[in-house]
Amino acid sequence: MESLGELLKSWPGGRSISERAESKLAELIEDPLIVKFMDKYPGVDESTIRLNLNRVHQYVTEYRNCSSCPGLDACPNDYEGHYTLLSAETLHGVTQMYDRKVSCKKYLARQTEDAVRSRIRSFYVDDAALRRVYSSDDILTKDLERAKAVGQVLRYIDRTRETGLGQEGLYLAGRFGTGKTFLMCYLLQELAKAGYSGVIVYMPDFVEDLKVLMHDPAKLKETVEMMKSTDLLIFDDIGAENLNPWVRDHVLGAILNYRMERKPTFYTSNYDLDALEKHFSFTSKDGDELHKGQRIMDRIRPYVETVIVAGENKRGKK
Structure with missing residues (x-):
């Protein structure tokens, strides 16, 4: 000036x-x-x-x-x-x-926005999904068929703001393209505004990258520790990954074992919980291992509220 x-x-x-x-x-x-x-x-x-x-x-x-x-x-x-x-x-x-x-x-608004973004990390999830800003009215009216699911997510956000983090997360199940990831990104944004840190992980790509991280123990440990300690952890599209015993038992199992009585974990999936257990019970390397699938599910099923996300497939639509 x-x-x-x-x-x-x-x-x-x-x-x-x-x-x-x-x-x-x-x-x-x-x-x-x-x-x-x-x-x-x-x-x-x-x-x-x-x-x-x-x-x-x-x-x-x-x-x-x-x-x-x-x-x-x-x-x-x-x-x-x-x-x-x-x-x-x-x-x-x-x-x-x-x-x-x-x-x-x-x-001040930019400072708040930067602070919110600094609390959220994404792995293989499109950052544009995290940058979108929607009001609760927007997400309620975007697809009335999923209004019940939206209500459950909004109530979870309000409850966490009022009483703090609990042990229980959410398990969003539904068909392709119904907005499960979108709802989890909204939850991350809203709770980041309340000061909570969060990580969202797209499981199919994450599992593939873990095969590389096997040869970098320091990086692998850093990644696992971050997922253990973050306030909110979201496994996006779980069940769609090409599973192997090492990922299931030594990576995913270790993360869930640490978090299950400490911090909430969230999931989106095309499978319901029973179908996910079948997915975890079979690997291309070892075939059926029912007890190992049950062991993972014992760290998921008791610690989530199931949310059925209905509605139309919105992918490719404007």
Whole structure:
């Protein structure tokens, strides 16, 4: 933003700087914003304004900039997303003016948004799904067939805000494209606003990457520890992965064993819980291992509320 000194120097005409300053003083005193300010602080008179001419000029200029805000990225004020706020105090007959920088609503909103994003990590899930912003009304009316499921998710969010994290998560089951991942991304966003951290993992890609991480023990341990410790963990499209015994028993089993009485875990799947147990009971390497499938399900079934997500397939639709 152009300073008062630069502005006075750039004025046309042969008048001296002091004459230009007097002219600017007269202009500012008549400005409705300063008239209102002087009404609020009766101790402020023309001489006070003269002594604080640069402060007053900046106050008025930045107020006008904010009134016709071009957006945070194009903010013309000295400090992006901040404006000058004036105040005054009279002690023993002497009036002093003070200025301070205040964050605007857009800047505060961006800070909140950045803080929310910093609490959420995704593995192989499209970040666009996490960036979308919807209200509860939006998700309720987007597909009325899934209204019951939406209600369960909204009640879970409200309950967690009120009473804190519990042990129980949600298991969203339904056909392809009914919005299960979308609902979990919404839950992550809303609870991140309340200060909770979250991780969402697309299981088919995650399992494939684990085969590479087997050869990087440090990275594998870091990944597993993060999934153990995050407040909210979502396994997206569980049951669609190409399962092997090592992933089931030593990775997924370790994560769930740690979390099951500490923090909630969430799932989306095209399978119901019984069908998921069958999926976990068979691997291409070892064939049927019913007891191992049951052992994993003992760490899932008691710790979830089942949510059936009905509705039409929305993939490919605008």
